[in-house]
Amino acid sequence: MTSWLPSLKTTPPEEGYELAVKLARIAVKKTQPDAEVREQLRPKYAEDADALIAISHVIAIHFATVAAANDHWK
Amino acid sequence: MTSWLPSLKTTPPEEGYELAVKLARIAVKKTQPDAEVREQLRPKYAEDADALIAISHVIAIHFATVAAANDHWK
Amino acid sequence: MTSWLPSLKTTPPEEGYELAVKLARIAVKKTQPDAEVREQLRPKYAEDADALIAISHVIAIHFATVAAANDHWK
Amino acid sequence: MTSWLPSLKTTPPEEGYELAVKLARIAVKKTQPDAEVREQLRPKYAEDADALIAISHVIAIHFATVAAANDHWK
Amino acid sequence: MTSWLPSLKTTPPEEGYELAVKLARIAVKKTQPDAEVREQLRPKYAEDADALIAISHVIAIHFATVAAANDHWK
Amino acid sequence: MTSWLPSLKTTPPEEGYELAVKLARIAVKKTQPDAEVREQLRPKYAEDADALIAISHVIAIHFATVAAANDHWK
Numbered sequence: 001m002t003s004w005l006p007s008l009k010t011t012p013p014e015e016g017y018e019l020a021v022k023l024a025r026i027a028v029k030k031t032q033p034d035a036e037v038r039e040q041l042r043p044k045y046a047e048d049a050d051a052l053i054a055i056s057h058v059i060a061i062h063f064a065t066v067a068a069a070n071d072h073w074k
Numbered sequence: 075m076t077s078w079l080p081s082l083k084t085t086p087p088e089e090g091y092e093l094a095v096k097l098a099r100i101a102v103k104k105t106q107p108d109a110e111v112r113e114q115l116r117p118k119y120a121e122d123a124d125a126l127i128a129i130s131h132v133i134a135i136h137f138a139t140v141a142a143a144n145d146h147w148k
Numbered sequence: 149m150t151s152w153l154p155s156l157k158t159t160p161p162e163e164g165y166e167l168a169v170k171l172a173r174i175a176v177k178k179t180q181p182d183a184e185v186r187e188q189l190r191p192k193y194a195e196d197a198d199a200l201i202a203i204s205h206v207i208a209i210h211f212a213t214v215a216a217a218n219d220h221w222k
Numbered sequence: 223m224t225s226w227l228p229s230l231k232t233t234p235p236e237e238g239y240e241l242a243v244k245l246a247r248i249a250v251k252k253t254q255p256d257a258e259v260r261e262q263l264r265p266k267y268a269e270d271a272d273a274l275i276a277i278s279h280v281i282a283i284h285f286a287t288v289a290a291a292n293d294h295w296k
Numbered sequence: 297m298t299s300w301l302p303s304l305k306t307t308p309p310e311e312g313y314e315l316a317v318k319l320a321r322i323a324v325k326k327t328q329p330d331a332e333v334r335e336q337l338r339p340k341y342a343e344d345a346d347a348l349i350a351i352s353h354v355i356a357i358h359f360a361t362v363a364a365a366n367d368h369w370k
Numbered sequence: 371m372t373s374w375l376p377s378l379k380t381t382p383p384e385e386g387y388e389l390a391v392k393l394a395r396i397a398v399k400k401t402q403p404d405a406e407v408r409e410q411l412r413p414k415y416a417e418d419a420d421a422l423i424a425i426s427h428v429i430a431i432h433f434a435t436v437a438a439a440n441d442h443w444k
Contacts, residue, residue, distance in 0.1 A: 003086060003087075003088050004088065005086070005087045005088045005091060006086065006087070006088075007087060007147060008087060008141065008146050008147060009148075012151060012153070012154065013151075013153045013154070013155060013156060014151050014152065014153045014154075017153060017171070017174065021175070021178055023091070023134070023137065024130055024134065025130075026091065027095070027126075027129060027130035027133040027134070028126045028127070028129075028130055030095055030133075031119075031120060031126055031129050031130075032120045032121070032126055037120070037121055041121070041122075041123040041126070044123045045123040045124075045127070045179070046179060046180045046185070047180070047185055047189070048123075048189075049189040049192045049193040049196075049199055050124075050193075050198075050199060050202070051123055051124060051127060052175075052176045052179055052180055052189070053176070053193070053199060053202045053203055053206060054124070054127045054128070054131070054202070055127055055175060055176075055179050056172055056173075056175035056176055056179075056206045057131065057202070057205065057206045057209070058127060058130050058131045058134050059175040059178075060171070060172065060175070060206050060209040060210050060213075061131070061134040061135060061138065061209060062134050062137070062138075063171065063210070063213060064138065064209065064210075064212065064213045064216075065134075065137060065138045065141050065146075067156065067213050067216070067217060068141070068142075068146060068216075069141060069146035069147070069148070072156050072213075072216060072217035073155060073156060073217070074157075074217070077234060077235075077236050078236065079234070079235045079236045079239060080234065080235070080236075081235060081295060082235060082289065082294050082295060083296075097239070097282070097285065098278055098282065099278075100239065101243070101274075101277060101278035101281040101282070102274045102275070102277075102278055104243055104281075105267070105268060105274055105277050105278075106268045106269070106274055111268070111269055115269070115270075115271040115274070118271045119271040119272075119275065122271075124272075125271055125272060125275060128272070128275045128276070128279070129275055131279065132275060132278050132279045132282050135279070135282040135283060135286065136282050136285070136286075138286065139282075139285060139286045139289050139294075142286075142289070142290070142294060143289060143294035143295070143296070160299060160301070160302065161299075161301045161302070161303060161304060162299050162300065162301045162302075165301060165319070165322065169323070169326055193327075194327060194328045194333070195328070195333055195337070196337075197337040197340045197341040197344075197347055198341075198346075198347060198350070200323075200324045200327055200328055200337070201324070201341070201347060201350045201351055201354060202350070203323060203324075203327050204320055204321075204323035204324055204327075204354045205350070205353065205354045205357070207323040207326075208319070208320065208323070208354050208357040208358050208361075209357060211319065211358070211361060212357065212358075212360065212361045212364075215304065215361050215364070215365060216364070220304050220361075220364060220365035221303060221304060221365070222305075222365070225382060225383075225384050226384065227382070227383045227384045227387060228382065228383070228384075229383060229443060230383060230437065230442050230443060231444075245387070245430070245433065246426055246430065247426075248387065249391070249422075249425060249426035249429040249430070250422045250423070250425075250426055252391055252429075253415070253416060253422055253425050253426075254416045254417070254422055259416070259417055263417070263418075263419045263422070266419045267419040267420075267423070270419075272420075273419055273420060273423060276420070276423045276424070276427070277423055279427065280423060280426045280427045280430050283427070283430040283431060283434065284430050284433070284434075286434065287430075287433060287434045287437050287442075290434075290437070290438070290442060291437060291442035291443070291444070308373060308375070308376065309373075309375045309376070309377060309378060310373050310374060310375045310376075313375060313393070313396065317397070317400055341401070342401060342402045342407070343402070343407055343411070344411075345411040345414045345415040345418075345421055346415075346420075346421060346424070348397075348398045348401055348402055348411070349398070349415070349421060349424045349425055349428060350424070351397060351398075351401050352394055352395075352397035352398055352401075352428045353424070353427065353428045353431070355397040355400075356393070356394065356397070356428050356431040356432050356435075357431060359393065359432070359435060360431065360432075360434065360435045360438075363378065363435050363438070363439060364438075368378050368435075368438060368439035369377060369378060369439070370379075370439070
């Protein structure tokens with residue numbers, strides 16, 4: 001089985017952001033493994049300003065981690 | 075008794091993420107030791123978008139710690 | 149296609165703040181790709197104190213990352 | 223009088239987690255010194271999923287600090 | 297035009313805290329550029345405990361960044 | 371006038387925690403300078419579990435900063 005997270009290294013920075021998005025989403029899957037339930041929740045948060053901001057918040061934390069792992073792509 | 079947290083070292087990164095999930099859950103057990111009460115709360119948060127995002131947030135913070143402990147698996 | 153994030157390097161610090169704002173907004177676009185829906189949500193959060201503070205929070209986290217990437221513009 | 227926080231050093235990591243829990247609780251005592259009031263609040267948060275997640279969040283931040291103080295127990 | 301953020305360097309620490317307050321406020325201005333709307337929102341958050349705590353939270357994150365930029369004024 | 375924040379250095383760690391509490395409170399004073407209003411808000415948050423947890427959260431972030439400023443009192 002292929003790992004979903006072989007490394008935190010990304011090139012370029014843009015891919016690091018994509019990885020942060022992925023890291024935020026995986027947590028939801030692990031807490032709610034039922035894809036159908038997650039699908040039902042989607043309209044709720046995708047059209048709710050507070051939820052969108054909260055998701056952006058989680059991504060920000062993961063992006064900080066990924067950026068550190070890549071020496072901020074210096 | 076075996077320690078539930080012998081080390082923050084994990085190989086590969088994927089296991090670091092699992093450890094972050096565990097670190098987030100342990101806190102809940104320590105505040106609400108009654109397994110039955112926790113089980114009753116589960117449907118509440120597992121089907122609530124805001125709660126799922128909040129859990130993802132906590133995991134993100136622990137993942138940052140675990141990643142730092144592993145030199146970001148460089 | 150031009151990358152929306154070629155680097156985290158900015159000069160001067162003020163541009164680093166702008167980048168943090170951008171990083172916070174991109175996450176919302178990725179979760180809600182429909183521009184029309186995002187436009188409808190805008191009055192909600194732009195006139196809501198709690199949402200404005202929450203957005204400021206996300207920007208603060210990204211600003212920390214951008215500042216670190218620029219050695220805090222020392 | 224013995225200090226409640228002589229050091230951030232802990233051995234093993236598990237004790238570092240306990241210290242993080244303690245650091246989170248002390249703040250509540252300092253803001254609400256009345257033990258009776260705190261006791262009345264307990265059922266509220268111990269049976270509320272959102273509150274339990276929020277507590278887990280605070281512990282995560284303190285755990286990051288304690289882990290850093292211990293060089294992540296490397 | 298003078299930059300509103302020429303540097304993150306401050307002397308003494310107290311000014312670093314002021315800068316953190318400023319960094320938190322700028323984000324609100326960027327999301328809600330209409331000064332009149334912001335003025336209308338002010339009573340809402342200035343007399344609301346939750347909002348005041350949330351603002352304090354954002355300032356805390358910026359203060360961490362400013363402190364790091366100043367080597368914690370060591 | 372004496373500075374309210376001459377330094378982030380504290381001995382011992384316990385005083386660092388006190389400083390974190392102070393740093394969290396100052397932000398509230400700066401946003402709501404009217405002592406009477408703050409006094410009216412106090413019962414609200416001092417007897418509200420969610421608010422107490424949120425305050426503990428802000429203190430946790432400042433404690434991380436103060437601990438870093440003191441090399442974690444190593």
